[in-house]
Amino acid sequence: MSIKFLAEDDRPREKFLLKGRSSLSDSELLAIIMGSGNRDETAVELARRILASVNNNWNQLSLLSVKDLMKFKGVGEVKAISIATALEIGRRRAGQEVPEKAVISSSRTAYEIFRNHLSDLRTEEFWAIFLNRSNKVIHFTQLTQGGINQSIVDVRVLFKTALDHFSTGIIIAHNHPSGSLQPSREDIEITKKIKIAGETLNIQLLDHLIITQNSYFSFSDDGLL
Template structure:
């Protein structure tokens, strides 16, 4: 039975998109890797059976050979290779060193990161840096893409992203294609709203940068936060 025929609440891919990867059980993750089950079992049911055979231990599952995996009804060579490949990727990822995260100690540090995304654009975009308690960047994201002279950010999406990455601080930024560094009334209003929302959620707004092709303005440096 293909995943697309399952009840909506049982569709791992849809659940991934709607609720995020952390909402998935181990069997749902394995079901996504396999893609489908057998005639008698859904992908989730088959995944649950496979994991139960190794006491729900991913390491033990990685020790199974292709032939071992193919002993399960509904697991052919292609599925077995897909499972083994996913586990090997996980093993290699665990063995790699985590790259050093850039640390923000000034508005210039933030500008140097954000100008790569914003300086040369012809329309406004809104980006954010998400930082941990040591002011190291753990995520960077484009949040909106606007017209010639405006890019309105959805504060709910901003803080949803911050929560997903366990951020304790954020730096927001947008560009002015006109070349003007003067904050508009909308810029000031959105900064105030983001700061107030952050205060409620214990996520500090550290700065708001306006970026042009050759320069930037920092709300923090200008005492505008």
């Protein structure tokens, strides 16, 4: 009996998608790794039996070799290697420090992130930094590429990206290949449009930078936000 024949609430993959990974039991997590059970047991039942053999302790399970795992009916070499690999990934993750996210404290620190991507281009590009409530960078991406004089951003795409990453703040930037730091009428209009849209979604536009080869202009520092 494969997972697809179980009641929906008992299907680990579906439950993962509907309720999130934290809703899964240990046996359901292991069942996803294995993918299937045997003729007599579902993947969840097999996983439950394997875990019971090590007192439901992941550390004890990690001590089992591939040959040890293959002693369970329904666990071949491929499943055993998948289990051992998942446990090794967990071991390595536990030994690593969580990388510190960059914090944006001023227009200058934002400029330092943007400059490597925008300062030397011959055509305009539009980029955005997405921040959490602590002003830590959670995502950084290019949104558009344009011509020599203009790069228009789709506000819907900008805020969809922000929502996808649970961002509460945005800093946008584009370059002026001409070298001029003066914001154009279109720059001012799109800034206002993004600011208003952000207020509706409770996502704050913190700054808009214009980048040239050697310098930058900040809408926030210049009182235009």
